[in-house]
Amino acid sequence: MSGFPLTSARIACHSLTKSYGSKRALDHVSLQVAAGEIYALTGPDGAGKTTLVQLLAGTIKPDAGDVWLSGHSMRANPGEARAQLGYLSQGFSLYEDLTVEENLRFFAEVRGLTGGTLGERVDQTLEFVGLEPFAGRLAGALSGGMKQKLALGAALIHQPGVLLLDEPTSGVDPITRQAFWRLLVALLERGTSVLLTTPYMDEAARCHRVGLLRAGRLVIEGTPEHLTRDLAGRMLEVRGEPLRAIADRSQRLDAVELVQLFGDHLHLSLQPGTLARVQAQLLGEASSQGWEGVTVEAVKPSLEDAFLALLETRA
Amino acid sequence: MMDAAHLVIQAQELTKRFGDFTAVDRLSFEVEAGEILGYLGPNGSGKTTTIRLLLGLLLPTSGSSTVFGCDSVREAAAIRSRIGYMSQRFALYDELTAWENLRFYAGVYGIRDPHVLEAICERLGLTRYRDERAGALALGYRQRLALSTAIIHEPTLLFLDEPTSGVDPLGRRKFWDLIYNLASGGVSVVVTTHYMDEAEYCTRVGIMHHGRLMGMDTPSRLKRMLQDATLWSVRAAPPMMALERLEKDPQVEFVLLAGDHLRVHTRQPLTEDRLRAKLAGDSIQLQEIAPAHPTLEDVFIHLAQS
Numbered sequence: 350m351s352g353f354p355l356t357s358a359r360i361a362c363h364s365l366t367k368s369y370g371s372k373r374a375l376d377h378v379s380l381q382v383a384a385g386e387i388y389a390l391t392g393p394d395g396a397g398k399t400t401l402v403q404l405l406a407g408t409i410k411p412d413a414g415d416v417w418l419s420g421h422s423m424r425a426n427p428g429e430a431r432a433q434l435g436y437l438s439q440g441f442s443l444y445e446d447l448t449v450e451e452n453l454r455f456f457a458e459v460r461g462l463t464g465g466t467l468g469e470r471v472d473q474t475l476e477f478v479g480l481e482p483f484a485g486r487l488a489g490a491l492s493g494g495m496k497q498k499l500a501l502g503a504a505l506i507h508q509p510g511v512l513l514l515d516e517p518t519s520g521v522d523p524i525t526r527q528a529f530w531r532l533l534v535a536l537l538e539r540g541t542s543v544l545l546t547t548p549y550m551d552e553a554a555r556c557h558r559v560g561l562l563r564a565g566r567l568v569i570e571g572t573p574e575h576l577t578r579d580l581a582g583r584m585l586e587v588r589g590e591p592l593r594a595i596a597d598r599s600q601r602l603d604a605v606e607l608v609q610l611f612g613d614h615l616h617l618s619l620q621p622g623t624l625a626r627v628q629a630q631l632l633g634e635a636s637s638q639g640w641e642g643v644t645v646e647a648v649k650p651s652l653e654d655a656f657l658a659l660l661e662t663r664a
Numbered sequence: 665m666m667d668a669a670h671l672v673i674q675a676q677e678l679t680k681r682f683g684d685f686t687a688v689d690r691l692s693f694e695v696e697a698g699e700i701l702g703y704l705g706p707n708g709s710g711k712t713t714t715i716r717l718l719l720g721l722l723l724p725t726s727g728s729s730t731v732f733g734c735d736s737v738r739e740a741a742a743i744r745s746r747i748g749y750m751s752q753r754f755a756l757y758d759e760l761t762a763w764e765n766l767r768f769y770a771g772v773y774g775i776r777d778p779h780v781l782e783a784i785c786e787r788l789g790l791t792r793y794r795d796e797r798a799g800a801l802a803l804g805y806r807q808r809l810a811l812s813t814a815i816i817h818e819p820t821l822l823f824l825d826e827p828t829s830g831v832d833p834l835g836r837r838k839f840w841d842l843i844y845n846l847a848s849g850g851v852s853v854v855v856t857t858h859y860m861d862e863a864e865y866c867t868r869v870g871i872m873h874h875g876r877l878m879g880m881d882t883p884s885r886l887k888r889m890l891q892d893a894t895l896w897s898v899r900a901a902p903p904m905m906a907l908e909r910l911e912k913d914p915q916v917e918f919v920l921l922a923g924d925h926l927r928v929h930t931r932q933p934l935t936e937d938r939l940r941a942k943l944a945g946d947s948i949q950l951q952e953i954a955p956a957h958p959t960l961e962d963v964f965i966h967l968a969q970s
Binding site for chain 2: 393394523530555563
């Protein structure tokens with residue numbers, strides 16, 4: 350079973366299944382990521398995100414199904430398949446008592462690079478991740494953002510066509526995250542395929558495609574535009590005081606399917622074609638109920654709105 | 665000026681240094697009863713240190729704080745009996761049932777009446793699961809159980825540390841509905857989080873960066889710090905080339921990459937035509953330019969850069 354039919358995908362898996370004892374961690378998951386594409390895998394803790402990434406990286410074996418990286422089957426040809434791959438795991442570790450450059454040389458040797466090629470790759474990687482000025486600094490003395498760049502550099506030292514990232518930006522500040530994303534976009538422009546897991550919906554929304562894992566199954570998949578399309582023209586953002594009273598009142602309107610309360614606003618999901626009517630109803634209520642500072646504005650649905658609507662209808 | 669009796673938390677020039685590292689730098693803010701305050705910042709920005717200072721678990725280097733009007737240093741015991749704390753790593757006993765966990769925490773606070781425990785189970789939707797082992801509960805229910813152990817003694821101030829990290833949008837929504845119910849019953853809530861979008865659930869948000877409080881206001885007023893026509897969404901190919909071109913422009917403050925589009929922050933309000941002209945030429949294919957709505961992340965970066 351080494352000839353997976355859709356070979357244009359850089360990352361492909363078919364019907365991947367994995368159990369730990371009686372617990373099914375992953376249940377018949379299939380997905381594909383094309384060259385130059387970035388795919389976000391999201392879902393609650395324990396849904397199977399890390400298991401899926403470990404299976405794609407070949408660090409654990411599936412009970413059923415297979416993985417193909419640039420067309421090489423992980424089952425039939427694991428060495429070839431892994432050679433295609435850069436992998437940044439959660440809690441990646443670097444050698445803190447080695448310098449930045451020594452770390453990269455070490456990972457280059459692990460990847461079988463030698464002689465002039467090795468030196469050239471280390472230099473290119475230092476330049477790419479922007480750590481040239483810090484080549485001689487001990488890894489242990491780097492800031493969090495720089496450590497992360499070094500770890501990415503180590504994963505990229507053999508110029509893999511596939512990059513797997515397990516929650517690469519958890520807990521880092523937005524500026525560091527921004528610097529990390531710049532590196533990812535530069536990689537995508539070179540044609541690298543990237544699959545990342547993220548707990549952040551706003552980060553997932555930046556990717557070309559998003560998949561939501563729940564209890565080991567891939568329950569929703571698509572581009573952010575596609576996933577939010579159903580809700581387009583059906584979302585209102587409402588502000589005003591008292592917000593809780595406005596929320597309760599909105600809940601009772603026929604055309605309102607879902608009310609989400611936030612700190613200083615509401616999101617209402619509406620039945621199709623009722624936007625103008627609900628807007629008028631709420632503004633009418635505002636004057637009769639004496640609500641203050643009421644604004645009712647049509648907004649674009651977010652990925653979180655879309656997932657919530659899809660999960661609610663399935664619950 | 666607010667009467668001090670309405671203030672749940674008051675911090676004045678609160679500062680904590682560890683050696684030559686300033687973890688919290690001259691922090692001043694107030695929290696009123698019934699507020700849900702989001703305390704937003706990346707790991708290491710000083711959020712946890714602030715909470716520990718407020719609760720008297722750490723001594724400040726300088727400055728002072730009060731909680732319920734009690735001094736954080738001298739009256740820490742009085743403060744701690746009136747607060748609840750839920751950590752992102754729930755302190756539950758996995759081998760005990762939900763009910764046994766609850767009974768244990770109730771015992772810590774000297775609460776013996778089973779009706780109190782039953783009422784809290786009912787309120788948090790845990791009655792059906794009270795005889796399940798805590799370790800066997802789904803994450804959403806573990807989270808509710810952790811919340812129930814934090815509020816069993818009816819605190820009037822609740823600290824939540826990254827409360828919904830790792831749950832899906834549905835679980836997050838249900839959890840926040842519980843928090844809003846507590847808040848409407850008069851409980852004040854302080855939520856520490858590094859999730860920009862979780863801060864949207866708070867009535868007011870403080871933004872922490874390198875130990876400094878860079879802004880504290882409602883989410884919508886924070887976003888209004890970014891002037892109209894200074895934030896644009898640009899779709900162009902190749903994005904890196906468009907980004908480099910824009911960053912060289914003196915009118916452009918900074919450019920964020922957001923997957924297939926760029927978010928361009930400008931120093932002054934610009935027109936679409938001016939922005940379009942900056943990207944003119946053969947090498948860049950411009951697909952879309954539109955004004956963008958600011959997010960809390962835009963606000964964070966705006967404040968952190970300035």
